[in-house]
Amino acid sequence: MCSEFGRLDDTTMEVENMTVMMSNLMKNLNNDVSVETLMKNFNSDMSVEIFKYLDIFESSSAIDRFFEAWCKASQEGWQTLDFSMLKSDFIKTRVEPFVWVNHHFDNNLYNLLFAALKSSNGNIKNLIFHYNLFLTDDQFMYTAKRCPLVRRLVFVSWNRIKKISIKKAIRGWKDLESMTMPSIRDPKYVFEEISKNCKNFKELKIMGHLHMRFASALTMHLPNLEVLSIRCSCLDMKALALILDKLQHLQVLNISHFCFVKSGFHVDDRERYMFINEIDLSTIREKASRLCEFFLCEKQTSCIMCHRTRDGCGFPRWFMYEEGIWKDDEVKSLAI
Numbered sequence: 001m002c003s004e005f006g007r008l009d010d011t012t013m014e015v016e017n018m019t020v021m022m023s024n025l026m027k028n029l030n031n032d033v034s035v036e037t038l039m040k041n042f043n044s045d046m047s048v049e050i051f052k053y054l055d056i057f058e059s060s061s062a063i064d065r066f067f068e069a070w071c072k073a074s075q076e077g078w079q080t081l082d083f084s085m086l087k088s089d090f091i092k093t094r095v096e097p098f099v100w101v102n103h104h105f106d107n108n109l110y111n112l113l114f115a116a117l118k119s120s121n122g123n124i125k126n127l128i129f130h131y132n133l134f135l136t137d138d139q140f141m142y143t144a145k146r147c148p149l150v151r152r153l154v155f156v157s158w159n160r161i162k163k164i165s166i167k168k169a170i171r172g173w174k175d176l177e178s179m180t181m182p183s184i185r186d187p188k189y190v191f192e193e194i195s196k197n198c199k200n201f202k203e204l205k206i207m208g209h210l211h212m213r214f215a216s217a218l219t220m221h222l223p224n225l226e227v228l229s230i231r232c233s234c235l236d237m238k239a240l241a242l243i244l245d246k247l248q249h250l251q252v253l254n255i256s257h258f259c260f261v262k263s264g265f266h267v268d269d270r271e272r273y274m275f276i277n278e279i280d281l282s283t284i285r286e287k288a289s290r291l292c293e294f295f296l297c298e299k300q301t302s303c304i305m306c307h308r309t310r311d312g313c314g315f316p317r318w319f320m321y322e323e324g325i326w327k328d329d330e331v332k333s334l335a336i
Helices: 010-027 035-041 044-051 060-076 103-120 137-145 163-172 188-197 212-221 237-246 282-288 304-311
Strands: 080-083 090-092 099-101 126-129 152-154 178-182 203-207 227-229 234-236 252-254 259-267 270-275 293-295
Touching (some): 080 103, 099 103, 188 212, 234 237, 237 282
Parallel strands (some): 080 126, 126 152, 178 203, 203 227, 252 293
Antiparallel strands (some): 090 099, 259 270
16 A cells, blocks of 8 residues: 655745744734835845745836735735645554644644634635645634634545534534535534534535445435535445435536445455446436436546546545646536
């Protein structure tokens, strides 16, 4: 089995350092900050970091525009926190939480979150994290409390997050509409909280296996779901059929680059899966005919992504492929 390693590169460190410097500056400014005040409070280190990216022939008006833009962002707050390029410095392990993260990285990430969230003024509506960014439970809760207006969450590395923290976060996200999550063993508690607290929830993307327990919880608690993407995943035929039968409000379904499995085999008290090579999709196509959009790869035997899904047993090794390919989705609203 291949091991995955995430590393902070020099560019990430530069961005982190600049964000922390920005935060230190903003701590000393009130809400009615002016361009003149901002320029006076800028320290020389920060200025060098910014101005070294400007052409020597840039006019002074370009610099003025930068400060004006930063003032506006600091006062109004931005709406998207996108950490989709930031990976943890980690090593996979065989014991829970199945990952070890360098504590220096954790500390740096806390500083970065503090700076970004302080400047957002609680206006963030989109939270996007890299699939290998393993937040601590404290980092997750710190972020959730300071982002009460979240509408979209892309977060699949739940290894170090407690169940109660997920529940508390969802209870606070009344406006949540879309979520990209991992295929956890028992998702009932997640869907229960969404059903109770997120009345506008309509989109779900799953990264991992679609098994019967997952499908049963989904259809029971989120019967009004409109959009579902389970691309690049292992699909249990019965689970997929259950979803198509029970989710009567479903309009869009994406099962591109899937591989079908048959579940129910138990070895050493663990459920095992058997790949199905001969696939009759006629029943699935018939059930999906009522949908507005149904995405299915028609070239499974020659498609690279289909082979990658099969080779990874429903968990494609994204770190081995093209940078950022994990962000793709045939459903435009779920792509990053």
